[in-house]
Amino acid sequence: MISPDGMPGPLDFDAVIFDFDGTILDTEWPAWAAAEVEYRRYGIDPEPQLAWWTSTLGSADHQPFWEQLAGLVGGLDEPEDELIERWRAAKRAITERGEALPGVREAITSLSDRGVPLAIGSSSPIDWVSGHLRRLGLYDAFDTFATATDVGRTNTKPAPHIFDLAAKRLGLAADRCLVIEDTPNGVLAAHRAGMNTIAVPNRLTAGGDFGLATLLVDQLDEPVAVAALGIGSA
Numbered sequence: 452m453i454s455p456d457g458m459p460g461p462l463d464f465d466a467v468i469f470d471f472d473g474t475i476l477d478t479e480w481p482a483w484a485a486a487e488v489e490y491r492r493y494g495i496d497p498e499p500q501l502a503w504w505t506s507t508l509g510s511a512d513h514q515p516f517w518e519q520l521a522g523l524v525g526g527l528d529e530p531e532d533e534l535i536e537r538w539r540a541a542k543r544a545i546t547e548r549g550e551a552l553p554g555v556r557e558a559i560t561s562l563s564d565r566g567v568p569l570a571i572g573s574s575s576p577i578d579w580v581s582g583h584l585r586r587l588g589l590y591d592a593f594d595t596f597a598t599a600t601d602v603g604r605t606n607t608k609p610a611p612h613i614f615d616l617a618a619k620r621l622g623l624a625a626d627r628c629l630v631i632e633d634t635p636n637g638v639l640a641a642h643r644a645g646m647n648t649i650a651v652p653n654r655l656t657a658g659g660d661f662g663l664a665t666l667l668v669d670q671l672d673e674p675v676a677v678a679a680l681g682i683g684s685a
Contacts, residue, residue, distance in 0.1 A: 461681035462647060462665065464629035466568040468617045469593075470509070471580045473633035473653040475555050476587065479508055480654060481545035485538050486516050493524045505655050509634030511574045511599050511607040551587050552653075554672025558631075561682035563592040570617040571596045572630065574607035574637075595620040609636040611644035618644070629680075631671070635659040649679060 473479040483504060490497040500519075507513040517534050521527050527534060562569060571593055573580050577600040584590040597617035599607050606612040618625045630641040630648045634656050641648045642663040650664035651671055661667050668676045 460678055462629055462649075462679045464647065465627040466570065466618075466621045466623050466629070467562055467680070468570045468572045468597075468614060468621075468628050468630045468641075468646070469559070470630070470632045470634070470637050471571055471573040471583070472575055473508065473656065474631055474637075474651060475551055475559075475589070476546070476549050476583055477552055477653060478542075478546050478549070478583070479633075479656075481542045481549070483655060484545060485541035488541060489517075489520060489534060489538055493520060493527075495520065495523055501655075505659065507636075508656055509574060509608045509632070509636030509640075511604040512610075546583070547586070551589065552651075553670040554676065556587075556589065558671045558676075558680055558682060559589055559592050562680065565682070568594045568621050568623070570594060570621055570628075571598065572613045572617040573598045574613065576600045608634075608640035609643070611640050614641055614644035614646055618646075629665075632664070635661060635663075638664050649676060651676070 469475055486504070487497040490500060503519065504516070517531055517538070559569065569592055571580055575598060577596060577598045580596065580598055581590060595617065597613045597620060601616055602612045614630060615625065618628050621628065625645040628646050630646045631651065632638050632641060632648050633651050633653045638648050638650050638661055647665040650661040650667045651669070652659060652661065666675065666679050670676070
């Protein structure tokens, strides 16, 4: 990993692949906040569940939290679908008020204006990703998308398939693509695909292992991130 103090300048890349959840829009905290309510509803302290929860972020290939909760309490006292819908509605209500994370809109706009091809590589379904990108006014900045809809839940991150597909759709070799990620699962997937990564942890993943990232920053508008993306000047 390159330390911020040792950042030599722009990284070498021909395209940028952005993760979506927790990288462009903070959807991960709303999902956890809504889950906390459900844990407490069933008499479970959510704090001890946080390590498990954060270990799943960035991937769709894991036990759903409502099944994990059912296991903790020996079964739900309501139809599973009712809990899922209540959780999703609470998560959606928070997420839909959210804006792009710091520096993200500026980075996407600057890269797009410079003619750098952009892609989304996400473990979420395409309708979730595209709906929020349209709401944020960022959808049209992206040249292509690779999501769980394309590869299936069991082939999402930390497997490399999403990033492999994104590179293929961009028409570029993997080592010419730079990935922006917020989770260790995402960074591992990019590493397995042979891509460099700028890791921008969110408040849930900040304590994770990002040793495989090329660069670790707190926000995309930090000078070191701006320099790495080569967007510091017109």
